[in-house]
Amino acid sequence: MPKPTKGPRLGGGPAHERHIMANLATALFEHGRITTTQAKARRLRPLAEKLITKAKKGDMHNRRQVLTVVRDKGVVHTLFTEIAPMFAERPGGYTRITKIGNRKGDNAPMAVIELVREPMQAKVTTGRVATPAAAEAPAAAAAEAANEEAKTETVEAPEAGDQPAEGATSAQTEEATEVEQAEGDAKPETKA
Amino acid sequence: MAVPKRKMSRSNTRSRRAQWKTSAPVLVRCPQCRDPKLPHIACPTCGTYNRRQVVEPSA
Numbered sequence: 001m002p003k004p005t006k007g008p009r010l011g012g013g014p015a016h017e018r019h020i021m022a023n024l025a026t027a028l029f030e031h032g033r034i035t036t037t038q039a040k041a042r043r044l045r046p047l048a049e050k051l052i053t054k055a056k057k058g059d060m061h062n063r064r065q066v067l068t069v070v071r072d073k074g075v076v077h078t079l080f081t082e083i084a085p086m087f088a089e090r091p092g093g094y095t096r097i098t099k100i101g102n103r104k105g106d107n108a109p110m111a112v113i114e115l116v117r118e119p120m121q122a123k124v125t126t127g128r129v130a131t132p133a134a135a136e137a138p139a140a141a142a143a144e145a146a147n148e149e150a151k152t153e154t155v156e157a158p159e160a161g162d163q164p165a166e167g168a169t170s171a172q173t174e175e176a177t178e179v180e181q182a183e184g185d186a187k188p189e190t191k192a
Numbered sequence: 193m194a195v196p197k198r199k200m201s202r203s204n205t206r207s208r209r210a211q212w213k214t215s216a217p218v219l220v221r222c223p224q225c226r227d228p229k230l231p232h233i234a235c236p237t238c239g240t241y242n243r244r245q246v247v248e249p250s251a
Contacts, residue, residue, distance in 0.1 A: 035247075098234055098241050098246045099232060099233045099234065099241075100233065100234045100236075100246060100247050101230065101233050101234070101236055112234075112246055112247065
């Protein structure tokens, strides 16, 4: 069962909120980006993304379901023929909300909600995994630094509040194998 | 209707209002134009957020 929306409805009641959300969604699909209050943008995002998901399926049933929210047939047409193919590669996250500060007049926090038009790029997370060679140099440097820290820690006291496990293990190991072990220690550090 | 029994003294009024304090907003540097701006909000000077143009610069 979907989790009910917390807090009061936008506008004067549930029906008013439905109208507001339908109008906002229509405007978003018509113009690509709209400026509204943060609260409305954050309510609009899940609705708009669900409509885009329906549009990506693209059959008549889904089109009728979208038409129950977005009443404008022209806008629904653009949604199905232009916006949905744009998001064919993208697995969700079709909209972007950027805060733009408070409105003059009533100090309401405003935001821009827009369709994400940038083409999908390779995942950013692959940068960490796919470049172990690039990570070697800083990892080695970090390992040396860790060794030095471990030595100083052994001299001073076992305070080591930040990196207790790494410092302790590298300190207990012998001097010859220290570098390799430190590299082994440093690699999970880069992953984390 | 319930009403105050006594006049609020100037002292009490001013003691209460002495607690109304302002606080300086937290500001960060815009990576694009180096102007101070509010964090997590598009820069009002150059209109960018994370170097992406979001709004028109406000004059």
